Amino acid sequence: MARFELSYRNLNIPWQAYTGTMRTHPTLFAHAVSAAPVKIRRTARFGEAFEAIVRNCLAQVHGNVPGVLAGDIESLHQMRVGVRRLRALLSAAQSWDPMPEGTAGKLRWFGVELGRARNWDVFLESTLPGLGGSSQPVEAMARELAHKQHVHIEHLLQGPRCKALMEELALWSTERLWRDPARIQPWDKDARKVSKALLRRARERVAGRARRLDTARAESLHRLRIAVKKERYLREFFGSSSRSQVLADAQEVLGRMNDSRVARDLLRTLEDHLPAHTAELSFLEGVLAGQQDECLPKAIRFARRKL
Structure with a gap:
């Protein structure tokens, strides 16, 4: 199998129990988790490489749950990056229909929700200061709206829709449902x-x-x-x-x-x-x-x- 550096053990934990633990201990391991390098054997088949990359991306998403629930801005950014990396892989392999449209649609939805919160963070961190500053009421309202977006994401992570998405992704990955034996696909090629x-x-x-x-x-x-x-x-x-x-x-x-x-x-x-x-x-x-x-x-x- 292709090797990857970031642990993926969390995908075997039920999502509800996982986020429940984070809600009880919001600062436990609450730090941003960047993407780990993906190491693929020189003789690996493409199916092995694809699986390693999928697990790597999902590990990045899961690894940032504690930080997001603790309100860490960089953790939310890295969670969004994990979603975008996975979607980039799926886009490259789209001709082989690797993911059911229902699950892919939920993944798109989740990425959009993370993006809305991230937009406010970028606005406050770089864009607004780059305009020469603003009045206190404007900055205060921007921070309030940004905070509301982060609270919204925290609620999503603990809600049924996100739980369903994460369980579908875990099943899709661990059971290798991206393979379709009835179709000619590249999984066994170099x-x-x-x-x-x-x-x-x-x-x-x-x-x-x-x-x-x-x-x-x-x-x-x-x-x-x-x-x-x-x-x-x-x-x-x-x-x-x-x-x-x-x-x-x-x-x-x-x-x-x-x-x-x-x-x-x-x-x-x-x-x-x-x-x-x-x-x-x-x-x-x-x-x-x-x-x-x-x-x-x-x-x-x-x-x-x-x-």
Whole structure:
């Protein structure tokens, strides 16, 4: 079997009992857990590699439960990364239908919920200070809304919908339900050959998105950013260091554009809660718009020349 470094023992514990323990002892092992490297044997079949990566991603999600329940911002970020890494793997293997649509849909839902909380964290940690600061009422309301999102995530982790998702993922992984013996699939092929094909497709997808960039549509840059992130995750999974710096730089450039886009939406949300501060919030949105206009040509040049 392929080896992975981060323990996955928690997937064998019923989710309700696991989160119940964390609720009783909220600071027990409450620290952020980053992705561990995935080690795959040189002679491994692709099914072994796929299984190791799945377990690695789910271990990252489970490992951050204590920190999220304790209100740790970085733990929530790392939990979201674990979900996104798993979804990147599933996207690369989507032609083989590795996961039932119902479970995949729940995983998408969970990622969106984590993203909403993370957006507020980024807004408070970097975006708002980068605008030169704000008045005390604006910052206080932003912190209150961010806190509500974290409490919402804590409730989700302890609720029936998340419990059902985690149990489905555990069953899907431990019983290897991603295999379909009735279909011709790559699970018994050389992992190195299959991974090379997946990486080539991921690179071609990024290049295609870069060529087709529509400067009039923010969604075009957003889709390129997602494609870049997926290629980067795949290269990390399979130990391919080529293009790693280019992809990291692209993620940073495109990420700043996306953070600004999201922040403008959050400023409008703040307007709904602070009508007396509409002028201030409109000014901050204008500053953000100016920053976006300044960064857009750089992002487009980078994408077309480097990707």
